[in-house]
Amino acid sequence: MTQPPDPLPADPLLPVRLRDGAVSIEGRPVLRHVDLTVGAGDFVALMGANGSGKSTLVRALTGLRPLTAGRLELFGTTLDEFGSWERVGYVPQRTGAGSGVPASVWEVVASGRLTRRRLLRPLGREDRAAIADALEVVGLADRAKEGVSSLSGGQQQRVLIARALAGQPELFFLDEPTAGVDLPNQHALAESLRQLRERGATIVLVAHELGPLAPLVDRAVVMRDGRVAYDGPPLADHEVHHPDFGEAHSHHHTAHEHRSRHDHVPSVSAPLTAHDRNDHRDDHRGGRR
Amino acid sequence: MTPADLFALPFMQRALIAAVFVGLAAPAIGTYLVQRRLALMGDGIGHVAVTGVAIGLVTSTSPTWTAVVVAVLGATLIELIRERGHTNGDVALALFFYGGLAGGVLITGLGGESASTLQTFLFGSILTITVPDVLVTMVLAAVVSVLCLGLAPQLFAVSHDQEFARVAGLNVRAYNLLVAVLAALSVTVAMRTVGLLLVSALLVVPVATAQQVTRSFRTTLVAAMGLGVLASLGGLVIAALASFRANVAPGATIVLLSLAVFVLTWPLGVWLRHRQRARVPFDDEVPADHEHAHDEDDHAHGEDCGHPAVPHGDHVDYVHDGHRHAPHGGHYDEH
Numbered sequence: 001m002t003q004p005p006d007p008l009p010a011d012p013l014l015p016v017r018l019r020d021g022a023v024s025i026e027g028r029p030v031l032r033h034v035d036l037t038v039g040a041g042d043f044v045a046l047m048g049a050n051g052s053g054k055s056t057l058v059r060a061l062t063g064l065r066p067l068t069a070g071r072l073e074l075f076g077t078t079l080d081e082f083g084s085w086e087r088v089g090y091v092p093q094r095t096g097a098g099s100g101v102p103a104s105v106w107e108v109v110a111s112g113r114l115t116r117r118r119l120l121r122p123l124g125r126e127d128r129a130a131i132a133d134a135l136e137v138v139g140l141a142d143r144a145k146e147g148v149s150s151l152s153g154g155q156q157q158r159v160l161i162a163r164a165l166a167g168q169p170e171l172f173f174l175d176e177p178t179a180g181v182d183l184p185n186q187h188a189l190a191e192s193l194r195q196l197r198e199r200g201a202t203i204v205l206v207a208h209e210l211g212p213l214a215p216l217v218d219r220a221v222v223m224r225d226g227r228v229a230y231d232g233p234p235l236a237d238h239e240v241h242h243p244d245f246g247e248a249h250s251h252h253h254t255a256h257e258h259r260s261r262h263d264h265v266p267s268v269s270a271p272l273t274a275h276d277r278n279d280h281r282d283d284h285r286g287g288r289r
Numbered sequence: 290m291t292p293a294d295l296f297a298l299p300f301m302q303r304a305l306i307a308a309v310f311v312g313l314a315a316p317a318i319g320t321y322l323v324q325r326r327l328a329l330m331g332d333g334i335g336h337v338a339v340t341g342v343a344i345g346l347v348t349s350t351s352p353t354w355t356a357v358v359v360a361v362l363g364a365t366l367i368e369l370i371r372e373r374g375h376t377n378g379d380v381a382l383a384l385f386f387y388g389g390l391a392g393g394v395l396i397t398g399l400g401g402e403s404a405s406t407l408q409t410f411l412f413g414s415i416l417t418i419t420v421p422d423v424l425v426t427m428v429l430a431a432v433v434s435v436l437c438l439g440l441a442p443q444l445f446a447v448s449h450d451q452e453f454a455r456v457a458g459l460n461v462r463a464y465n466l467l468v469a470v471l472a473a474l475s476v477t478v479a480m481r482t483v484g485l486l487l488v489s490a491l492l493v494v495p496v497a498t499a500q501q502v503t504r505s506f507r508t509t510l511v512a513a514m515g516l517g518v519l520a521s522l523g524g525l526v527i528a529a530l531a532s533f534r535a536n537v538a539p540g541a542t543i544v545l546l547s548l549a550v551f552v553l554t555w556p557l558g559v560w561l562r563h564r565q566r567a568r569v570p571f572d573d574e575v576p577a578d579h580e581h582a583h584d585e586d587d588h589a590h591g592e593d594c595g596h597p598a599v600p601h602g603d604h605v606d607y608v609h610d611g612h613r614h615a616p617h618g619g620h621y622d623e624h
Binding site (some may be wrong): 062063064085086088090092100102103104108110111112117119149150151152155160173 | 320323324325326328439440442443445446448449450452453454455456457458459496500503504505506507509565568569570571600
């Protein structure tokens with residue numbers, strides 16, 4: 001091993017272990033000194049204000065955003081050597097427009113099965129069963145043949161969850177699954193995630209507000225200005241947005257408090273928005289609320 | 290000479306074979322280009338290939354092969370610039386458009402070749418295709434079609450959602466490059482049929498036509514390939530039959546025929562999309578207060594009542610003269 005000396009031995013049972021992680025985007029630090037360990041079967045909510053780095057963190061954990069410092073292990077293997085991507089399911093933020101060519105719900109969900117399929121092999125019986133099961137869990141089995149673009153936003157989000165589910169992963173990363181989703185669909189989503197949890201899946205999700213997901217979460221990690229500000233038992237939504245956790249544009253306290261809390265912290269969120277599309281989405285959302 | 294005699298001529302049979310293969314391969318890769326919103330990539334590659342053809346003419350080697358080499362290099366460069374640039378790659382495409390065309394014209398002139406030789410590649414000359422060229426066309430077109438169909442699950446996933454594909458462990462860059470290279474191959478394959486300046490039409494128009502009526506990716510892919518064969522074969526036959534009376538260019542006929550099919554299908558697509566949009570479930574929350582709908586008549590909404598039924602949360606709204614009526618007890622609420 002050419003890795004630097006490591007005080008803790010790798011633990012293959014730990015789905016996620018990030019130590020002293022840092023991420024810079026175009027030279028600007030976004031995450032600093034982030035430590036995060038997720039145990040098997042945990043249901044962790046990454047929370048925090050807009051621009052606090054919660055989406056960047058989940059993207060770093062999936063390898064989409066390279067770490068500039070620190071060490072990330074998935075199931076006891078460093079990210080560079082990690083190859084068991086069938087154990088990981090990723091649910092990205094729902095992209096507004098579909099792709100240029102129509103795709104049916106079934107086809108999108110079936111693409112989640114790729115992690116377990118070999119090249120140039122047709123779908124086996126097991127694959128089809130997993131796809132059907134995934135559609136069942138998110139409650140869209142009867143819409144399988146329809147075009148994705150004919151579904152509502154909340155239903156499209158459930159399709160993306162089913163796609164991750166089709167690969168039968170043990171560890172799920174969900175980036176803002178409830179953003180822009182109406183309440184009935186949020187309940188449907190919570191029900192799907194509850195079933196996943198009962199099956200023993202490990203779930204890490206980014207959320208601005210938990211809403212109907214709150215009863216499922218057994219640990220909250222609150223980000224503030226690129227660092228972990230809180231890591232412990234779940235908090236109610238209003239506690240997350242407590243000034244101590246750095247809701248940068250909270251409406252609940254005065255401008256005076258706001259300034260006294262934040263003047264020592266350089267604002268990393270605003271300049272970044274011009275540079276990185278993926279990490280500024282939640283800033284937009286904040287503006288709409 | 291009768292039409293039957295015409296189709297018995299060897300050059301006509303070579304042209305028919307080439308048309309079938311080109312008609313299959315071009316829309317196959319075109320489907321992935323359209324899915325990634327790179328519909329104009331075929332044009333960019335086509336223009337770059339002009340330089341390749343010119344190099345082949347000037348050096349007296351096979352223009353087909355030099356075009357293949359230059360087009361593949363150009364497509365790879367376009368893809369790498371697109372990947373690095375964080376843009377849609379349209380500026381990179383524009384640079385290649387003009388650079389490729391200007392380079393081709395310049396090199397042809399320097400080599401003392403006449404512009405009319407270059408023109409057979411710019412606008413196609415399927416009736417002068419030689420036996421070796423038919424063989425190259427068949428092999429390359431078969432490679433493109435087989436890879437597009439065989440790797441469909443991977444190529445679909447990468448084109449549909451790159452980030453998901455990356456987390457699924459797919460080598461996204463390799464697949465992107467593969468799409469670019471296959472696009473370059475199909476451009477050079479279609480070069481003799483419709484010409485480099487019209488090649489993109491054969492990549493894109495059948496796909497645009499197919500997706501007017503389809504709602505799954507696989508049907509779109511297969512239908513586009515069918516429409517491609519229909520257009521290239523049909524265009525060639527029309528041009529051949531018309532040649533008794535007038536000078537008709539097969540390349541232009543093929544493109545115009547595929548456009549005509551698109552124009553015929555488009556109203557159907559507009560109607561289907563309108564119908565589909567009307568049925569997208571309402572995403573807003575169900576109002577808590579109950580506002581009774583006007584009860585002008587005793588009309589009972591139901592499956593065949595003539596009012597569009599649209600899912601809304603846990604129930605169905607009936608769209609009624611711009612209102613949304615939701616069943617509630619024995620009456621309807623406004624939603």
